[in-house]
Amino acid sequence: MRSALLAIVIGLVGAAIIHIVIILALPMWTGKDAWTRVRMLGAMNRFYSLANEPNTTGLYNEDPHIRSAVCRFDISDGPVRIIASGDVPIWTVSAYDVSSNETYSMNDRSAIGTGVNITFVTPTQMLQLRRVMPRALERAVLVELGQPQGYVVLRAVAPTPSQQPAARSFLDTAVCTRITIDPA
Amino acid sequence: MFRLPALVALTLAIAFGGGAWSASWMLKATSGFGAITLGSWSAYPDLQTVDADPFAKAHRAGDGKILLGRAEGLVFTARSDESGAALSGRCSYEISGSTPPARFWTLRVTDADGMPLDAPERVPVSLNSWTTLRNVDGTFRIRLGAAPEPGNWIWLDSPGDVGFVLTLIDTPTAASVSMVELDMPKIALIGCADA
Numbered sequence: 427m428r429s430a431l432l433a434i435v436i437g438l439v440g441a442a443i444i445h446i447v448i449i450l451a452l453p454m455w456t457g458k459d460a461w462t463r464v465r466m467l468g469a470m471n472r473f474y475s476l477a478n479e480p481n482t483t484g485l486y487n488e489d490p491h492i493r494s495a496v497c498r499f500d501i502s503d504g505p506v507r508i509i510a511s512g513d514v515p516i517w518t519v520s521a522y523d524v525s526s527n528e529t530y531s532m533n534d535r536s537a538i539g540t541g542v543n544i545t546f547v548t549p550t551q552m553l554q555l556r557r558v559m560p561r562a563l564e565r566a567v568l569v570e571l572g573q574p575q576g577y578v579v580l581r582a583v584a585p586t587p588s589q590q591p592a593a594r595s596f597l598d599t600a601v602c603t604r605i606t607i608d609p610a
Numbered sequence: 611m612f613r614l615p616a617l618v619a620l621t622l623a624i625a626f627g628g629g630a631w632s633a634s635w636m637l638k639a640t641s642g643f644g645a646i647t648l649g650s651w652s653a654y655p656d657l658q659t660v661d662a663d664p665f666a667k668a669h670r671a672g673d674g675k676i677l678l679g680r681a682e683g684l685v686f687t688a689r690s691d692e693s694g695a696a697l698s699g700r701c702s703y704e705i706s707g708s709t710p711p712a713r714f715w716t717l718r719v720t721d722a723d724g725m726p727l728d729a730p731e732r733v734p735v736s737l738n739s740w741t742t743l744r745n746v747d748g749t750f751r752i753r754l755g756a757a758p759e760p761g762n763w764i765w766l767d768s769p770g771d772v773g774f775v776l777t778l779i780d781t782p783t784a785a786s787v788s789m790v791e792l793d794m795p796k797i798a799l800i801g802c803a804d805a
Contacts, residue, residue: 433617437624444629449636449664453671460674480725484674488726489777491716491738496676516714516779520658520679526670527660531679533780535713579676583714583779585740
């Protein structure tokens, strides 16, 4: 009798451990998290504009007034520069790591100038840039990321149908490119 | 003679069965902690951050959505009207009042799973702060229903329950300390179509 009770108690302790393991491990095994879906979109270092309707990629603009584009990047071999400009009333941008945790976000109010000009760098690249800042990056917002891989989402607001073309071209002409810094 | 193997089997059955069942039950019962609730509306300001709790992260990974960053905005969802009854696609509602401070907001309707409704062409399925007509004091009144109405109107005619989603873009709301004092629009039931 006592050993049966012991077996149940050990079983309950085991159940608690397995409960915790399942909850913590689940994000890695769903197979449909945002990072997996972004990776399925295609190559790195280019923006993919999302459709307004639900589709097989699993990613779409939930809000018809807010269009978005996604770019996957890996900065281990060099910084990645995000540039976009155009006539949109509001734009926002945010970056996420591979577990879809937000690493950086900003909007047009907090930008210098009117367009998006952000460069994602690793801590090492940041040190190099501090020594010699290339002219091209002088006005860029430098963002240091702990993880080299991630994705960046650019959103353009189009409150009325007549503003949709401007929002679309803002996202279509957005650049997400790897740059090289001279090891001076 | 088979006492020990039977006890080991019992232990393992409780551990794996109980662990798996309780995990799936927890995930169904809660969508994570850290929600802020204002009337019928609720939002998860920390959902996209590393500080989200494990349950919220599990849900986030299962939904696979690209969430709004902190500087981008905050999404409020309502699943019930002000009396607490679930929002039905066969009823008509009035959303009135004002939103928390934001540079831009949109209001749209989703089905119970958060997907957009199958709307016929050329009916308004969402409104935003630019296209919404206001009263003199800046408040608004939005009607949602199957039949078109003058003023602000969003089409709503769907079997099953629905949800209303209010997206605030560039809002200090997420960082606001006194969340309770924020004004959220009220959702009032007008009437339901006879089933």
